[in-house]
Amino acid sequence: MPVEDFIIKVFCLVDYILKRPTLPPLRKRGFAPAMSDSEVITIEIVGEFLGHHEDKSIWRYFSTHWRHFFPSLGDRTTFLRQSANLWHVKQIIQSVLAENLGAYDDNIHIADGFPLPVCGFRRANGSKLFQEHTAYGHCASKNMTYYGFQGLISIDFNGVISGITLTAANVDERDALWDITNKMRGLLIGDKGFIRPILKEDLAKIDIDLQYLVRKNMKDERPD
Numbered sequence: 001m002p003v004e005d006f007i008i009k010v011f012c013l014v015d016y017i018l019k020r021p022t023l024p025p026l027r028k029r030g031f032a033p034a035m036s037d038s039e040v041i042t043i044e045i046v047g048e049f050l051g052h053h054e055d056k057s058i059w060r061y062f063s064t065h066w067r068h069f070f071p072s073l074g075d076r077t078t079f080l081r082q083s084a085n086l087w088h089v090k091q092i093i094q095s096v097l098a099e100n101l102g103a104y105d106d107n108i109h110i111a112d113g114f115p116l117p118v119c120g121f122r123r124a125n126g127s128k129l130f131q132e133h134t135a136y137g138h139c140a141s142k143n144m145t146y147y148g149f150q151g152l153i154s155i156d157f158n159g160v161i162s163g164i165t166l167t168a169a170n171v172d173e174r175d176a177l178w179d180i181t182n183k184m185r186g187l188l189i190g191d192k193g194f195i196r197p198i199l200k201e202d203l204a205k206i207d208i209d210l211q212y213l214v215r216k217n218m219k220d221e222r223p224d
Helices: 003-018 037-049 055-065 076-085 087-100 121-126 173-180 197-204
Strands: 108-117 135-139 144-156 161-168 186-190 208-212
Touching: 003 037, 003 087, 037 055, 037 076, 037 087, 055 076, 087 161, 108 135, 108 161, 108 173, 121 144, 144 173, 161 173, 197 208
Parallel strands: 108 186, 186 208
Antiparallel strands: 108 144, 135 144, 144 161
16 A cells, blocks of 8 residues: 555545544634644654654654655654653544444453663653653563553454553562553453462453463463
């Protein structure tokens, strides 16, 4: 598919979702931005898909090659500010797409956490990035202590994202798991980081069967 066709299709889909009557108003006062929210989110989605994983790179690519598609694309700071303020809208879009793709109807899901450092470890003490929301944490799978956030994501058996959340790095991912299971039912597979008998019992009350890898010093009593 040519890139221009991909941009148009993504924009039409995003714009359709944002114009759903059930979506609350995005702004209650003030002037509307020069660039529509649908355009901003389209630029992010397409830019990420094309391999531009930083906001600066996404803005530069579209400013250079696709300004005729997005004539209202302003300076980078304005674009980044509007994009950051749309975080809740992006969650809604993800949830709508997951529902349309049947992710919540699947009875098998996989969950895993991942580190999101905001800066190098040596610079953490002097960092002012997201000071009110970040913390030090440890990633067991990478044996890494870092400063920043922790992401938690779940996918259905076909690989469709069914839930995603973000917490400070020191938040236990077993506690964060509740943020992504509200529409989930059936088997949920995780790694050793989700071991907590009471969590397994509580999830069973809402029809979620949490299964995880066991540690070497644990006896696995599950049938083969």
